[in-house]
Amino acid sequence: MNEYNFQLVLSFFSKLQNKICDTLIQVDNHSVFKKDIWSKKNCQGDTRILKNGKIFEKASVSTSDISGNSLPNTSTNKNKNFLNCLYRATGISVIVHPKNPYIPTSHLNLRFFLVYDSQNLLKWWFGGGFDLTPYYGFTEDVVHWHQTAEQICRPFGVDLYKKYKKWCDDYFFIKHRNEPRGIGGLFFDDVNKPNFHHVFSFTKSVGDGYIKAYLPIVNLRKSYTWSKRERDFQLYRRSRYVEFNLLLDRGTIFGIQSQGRIESILSSMPPIVKWKYNWKPRPKSQESKLYTDFLPVKNWINKN
Amino acid sequence: MNEYNFQLVLSFFSKLQNKICDTLIQVDNHSVFKKDIWSKKNCQGDTRILKNGKIFEKASVSTSDISGNSLPNTSTNKNKNFLNCLYRATGISVIVHPKNPYIPTSHLNLRFFLVYDSQNLLKWWFGGGFDLTPYYGFTEDVVHWHQTAEQICRPFGVDLYKKYKKWCDDYFFIKHRNEPRGIGGLFFDDVNKPNFHHVFSFTKSVGDGYIKAYLPIVNLRKSYTWSKRERDFQLYRRSRYVEFNLLLDRGTIFGIQSQGRIESILSSMPPIVKWKYNWKPRPKSQESKLYTDFLPVKNWINKN
Numbered sequence: 001m002n003e004y005n006f007q008l009v010l011s012f013f014s015k016l017q018n019k020i021c022d023t024l025i026q027v028d029n030h031s032v033f034k035k036d037i038w039s040k041k042n043c044q045g046d047t048r049i050l051k052n053g054k055i056f057e058k059a060s061v062s063t064s065d066i067s068g069n070s071l072p073n074t075s076t077n078k079n080k081n082f083l084n085c086l087y088r089a090t091g092i093s094v095i096v097h098p099k100n101p102y103i104p105t106s107h108l109n110l111r112f113f114l115v116y117d118s119q120n121l122l123k124w125w126f127g128g129g130f131d132l133t134p135y136y137g138f139t140e141d142v143v144h145w146h147q148t149a150e151q152i153c154r155p156f157g158v159d160l161y162k163k164y165k166k167w168c169d170d171y172f173f174i175k176h177r178n179e180p181r182g183i184g185g186l187f188f189d190d191v192n193k194p195n196f197h198h199v200f201s202f203t204k205s206v207g208d209g210y211i212k213a214y215l216p217i218v219n220l221r222k223s224y225t226w227s228k229r230e231r232d233f234q235l236y237r238r239s240r241y242v243e244f245n246l247l248l249d250r251g252t253i254f255g256i257q258s259q260g261r262i263e264s265i266l267s268s269m270p271p272i273v274k275w276k277y278n279w280k281p282r283p284k285s286q287e288s289k290l291y292t293d294f295l296p297v298k299n300w301i302n303k304n
Numbered sequence: 305m306n307e308y309n310f311q312l313v314l315s316f317f318s319k320l321q322n323k324i325c326d327t328l329i330q331v332d333n334h335s336v337f338k339k340d341i342w343s344k345k346n347c348q349g350d351t352r353i354l355k356n357g358k359i360f361e362k363a364s365v366s367t368s369d370i371s372g373n374s375l376p377n378t379s380t381n382k383n384k385n386f387l388n389c390l391y392r393a394t395g396i397s398v399i400v401h402p403k404n405p406y407i408p409t410s411h412l413n414l415r416f417f418l419v420y421d422s423q424n425l426l427k428w429w430f431g432g433g434f435d436l437t438p439y440y441g442f443t444e445d446v447v448h449w450h451q452t453a454e455q456i457c458r459p460f461g462v463d464l465y466k467k468y469k470k471w472c473d474d475y476f477f478i479k480h481r482n483e484p485r486g487i488g489g490l491f492f493d494d495v496n497k498p499n500f501h502h503v504f505s506f507t508k509s510v511g512d513g514y515i516k517a518y519l520p521i522v523n524l525r526k527s528y529t530w531s532k533r534e535r536d537f538q539l540y541r542r543s544r545y546v547e548f549n550l551l552l553d554r555g556t557i558f559g560i561q562s563q564g565r566i567e568s569i570l571s572s573m574p575p576i577v578k579w580k581y582n583w584k585p586r587p588k589s590q591e592s593k594l595y596t597d598f599l600p601v602k603n604w605i606n607k608n
Contacts, residue, residue: 036582049581060581176560176569239573246550247560256480256551265480269543269579276575277353277364278340278567 004124004196006088009112012200013063013092014046016207020094020108021048021061023211027218028053033061038261042067047264051271055222057099060267064260065090071115072257074250076125076190087115091128093251094210095268101234102224104134104141104182104217105241107268108210109251110203124196126203127189129164130210131172132217133182133241135234136286137294141217142183146300148213149186152205156198164188169297174244180295181244185213233287235274242273308428308500310392313416316504317367317396318350320511324398324412325352325365327515331522332357337365342565346371351568355575359526361403364571368564369394375419376561378554380429380494391419395432397555398514399572405538406528408438408445408486408521409545411572412514413555414507428500430507431493433468434514435476436521437486437545439538440590441598445521446487450604452517453490456509460502468492473601478548484599485548489517537591539578546577 021033031053038045045064050056071087091111098105110128117123132145146165153161168187173180186206191199245252245268255265281287325337335357342349349368354360375391395415402409414432421427436449450469457465472491477484490510495503549556549572559569585591 034581051581058581176566235576242546242577243550243570246547262480263582266547266579267581271579272539273546273577273579274575275570275573275577277338277355277362277571 004114006090006112006114009200009203010065010090012204012207013090013110016110017046017048017061017063017092019208020211021050023215024050024053024056024059024061024096027215027222028055030054031056033059036264038264040261041259043258043260045261045264047261047267049267053099055098055100055103055218056096058095058097058271060093060095062094062264062267063090063092064264066258066260068258071113072254074254074257075113085115085117087113089113092207093268096214097238097270098218098222100222100224101135101226101230102221104132105238105270106130106132106210106214108207110207111251112203123192125190125192126199127191128203128206129168129185129187130206130213131168131182131185131187132214133237134294135237135290136230137183137290138221139293141220142294143300144216145183145185145213148209150301152209153186153202156202156205160202161186172244174240174248176247177240177243179240179291180297181240183294183300184297232274233281235270235272236276236279237290238270238273239275241270245269308418310394310416310418313504313507314369314394316508316511317394317414320414321350321352321365321367321396323512324515325354327519328354328360328363328365328400331519331526332359334358335360337363340568342568344565345563347562347564349565349568351565351571353571357403359402359404359407359522361401362575363398363400365396365398366568366571367394367396368568370562370564372562375417376558378558378561379417389419389421391417393417396511397572400518401542401574402522402526404526404528405439405530405534406525408436409542409574410434410436410514410518412511414511416507427496429494429496430503431495432507432510433472433489433491434510434517435472435486435489435491436518437541438598439541439594440534441487441594442525443597445524446598447604448520449487449489449517452513454605456513457490457506460506460509464506465490476548478544478552480551481544481547483544483595484601485544487598487604488601536578537585539576540580540583541594542574542577543579545574549573 025031031050033048033050036047043066047062050059067088069086070084089111094108096106108130112126114124150161164186168184171187252265329335335354337352337354340351347370351366354363371392373390374388393415398412400410412434416430418428454465468490472488475491556569
C-alpha cells in the first residue's frame with residue numbers, strides 16, 4: 001500500500017492547472033488569470049482567478065499542498081479512525097461561473113491524501129470528480145457531459161460510471177431544498193484500490209476529461225443571446241450554489257476547519273448572487289424546465 | 305421553575321411582530337409586507353416580507369411556534385443534556401436590509417424554549433438580542449445603538465449590558481475572516497433566572513427597544529445620497545452576512561436541523577450579494593474606516 005508518489009500527483013495537478021487556465025483563456029479571448037502564490041503555516045497554494053472575462057464572469061483554478069497534525073473529519077467519507085492524525089494533502093479545484101446564463105457553471109475537484117493512521121501506518125487515497133450546474137438545460141449538453149464521464153470511467157471498470165454517477169447525485173443534493181444542485185457527473189472518495197498507479201491513472205483521466213466534457217458545451221452556447229430575465233434566473237439559481245457550498249460542501253468546510261487561506265477556499269463563490277423569498281418559476285416556463293426536466297436524477301445515457 | 309406562561313410569550317411576539325411591521329411600513333411610506341402563514345408537521349409560523357421598498361430593499365419579520373422530539377444541539381449554548389428531548393419553542397426574527405448603503409442592516413431575534421430534560425423535568429429559557437451591521441459607520445449612530453442597549457439592560461442589573469454586549473461581540477464574530485460581523489449590540493442565551501416574569505420582562509424590553517435603537521438611525525441616514533461605489537461596497541459586505549448566517553449562525557443551522565420551513569429560515573438572506581476575490585478597501589478610504597474605526601470591538605459608551 002505504500003507505493004504512492006506524492007511528487008507525481010503534485011506535478012500532475014500543477015500541469016493540469018496550467019492546461020485548464022490556458023484553455024479557458026483561449027476560449028475567453030485575451031482575458032487573463034491573476035495568480036496568487038500563497039503560503040500559511042505548513043500549507044501553500046497557487047490560486048488563479050479570471051474575472052470579468054468576455055465569456056467567464058469568474059473562473060477559479062487553484063492548487064494547494066497542505067499539511068497538518070489533525071485531519072478534519074470532512075476530509076474523508078469513511079476513514080474516521082484517521083482523525084487527529086498527521087496528514088498531507090494536495091488538490092486542484094476549478095469553478096467556472098460563465099456570464100451567459102445559457103452556459104452552465106462547472107466544477108472539478110481532485111485530491112490526494114496521505115495520512116498516518118492511529119497505528120502509525122501510512123495510508124493514502126484519491127477523491128474528486130466533476131459536476132455541471134445548468135440554468136437553462138439542453139438535453140444534448142447533459143448527454144455529452146455524461147457520455148464523456150462514462151468514457152473516462154470505462155477503461156477502469158464496467159460499473160464505475162454507474163457507481164460514481166450515483167455518488168455524485170447523492171453528494172450534490174441540497175437537502176434543505178430537497179433539490180439536486182445540478183445534473184451531476186462523477187464523484188469518488190477514499191479510493192486506493194487496486195493500487196496507486198491505477199487510481200492515479202483514473203484521477204488523471206477525470207482531470208483531463210473535464211475540459212473535454214465542458215468545452216464543447218461552452219462553445220455551443222456562448223453565442224446565445226440573453227435578456228434580464230435569463231440573467232435574473234441565473235443570479236437566483238446561484239444562491240443555491242452558495243447554500244450548497246457554505247452549508248454542505250465538505251471541501252469548503254474542510255478548508256475552513258483546517259484553517260486554510262480563506263480567499264482561496266471561498267474563491268468558488270459566484271461574483272453576484274440573488275436571493276428571492278419563496279420564488280417559483282411560472283409553470284411550463286423555460287425556467288420551470290430546469291426543475292422538471294433536468295434536475296430530477298435520471299439515466300442520461302442509458303448506461304447506468 | 306415551572307411558573308412559565310407560553311401563551312404570554314406567543315402573544316407578546318405576535319404583537320411585537322405587528323408593531324415592527326407597522327413601524328417599518330410607516331418609515332417606508334406605502335410599502336407592504338407580504339404575509340405567509342405556514343404550517344409543517346408540529347410547526348407553524350407567520351413570515352412577513354417587505355421587498356423593494358423605498359427605504360428597505362428587503363425586510364423579514366417572522367414569528368414561529370415549533371415543537372419536536374429531538375432538540376437540535378444548536379438550540380442551546382450549554383444545556384447539552386437537553387438533546388434528544390421533547391421541546392416546544394417560539395421566536396421572532398427580524399432582519400432589515402436597507403437599500404441605502406449609509407443605513408446599516410439590523411437584526412433582532414428573541415426566543416423562548418420549553419424542554420423536558422433527560423429526567424423528564426420541564427425546563428425553560430429565553431435567548432436572543434439585537435445587533436447592527438453598518439457599511440459606512442457613524443460614531444453617533446453606534447453610540448446611540450449601544451446607549452439604547454444599555455438603557456434596556458440597566459433596570460435588570462448593573463453588569464447586564466457589559467455581559468450581553470461582550471456575548472454579542474463573541475457570537476457575531478466571523479472566525480474564518482477574523483472579523484466581527486458588525487458593531488454588536490446585545491446577545492443572551494439560556495437565561496431563566498431569577499424567574500420567568502423577570503426574564504420575560506427583560507426579553508420584552510429588548511424587543512421593544514429594537515425599534516428605539518434602529519429607527520433614529522434609519523431616519524438620520526435615509527436622505528444620504530449614494531453612488532455605485534457605496535452600493536458596490538454594500539453588496540460586497542453583504543457576502544460576509546451570508547457567510548456568517550450559513551456557516552456560523554445557530555438560528556439558521558437550528559432551523560435547518562429541525563427541518564423547518566426553508567424559505568422562512570433563509571428569509572434573512574440579502575436580496576443581492578457580491579463576492580470579490582481578495583478585495584481590500586484602499587487605505588484611509590471611507591470603506592477602510594469600517595475596518596479600522598468600527599468593526600474592532602470597543603466600549604462605545606464607556607460603561608462596559
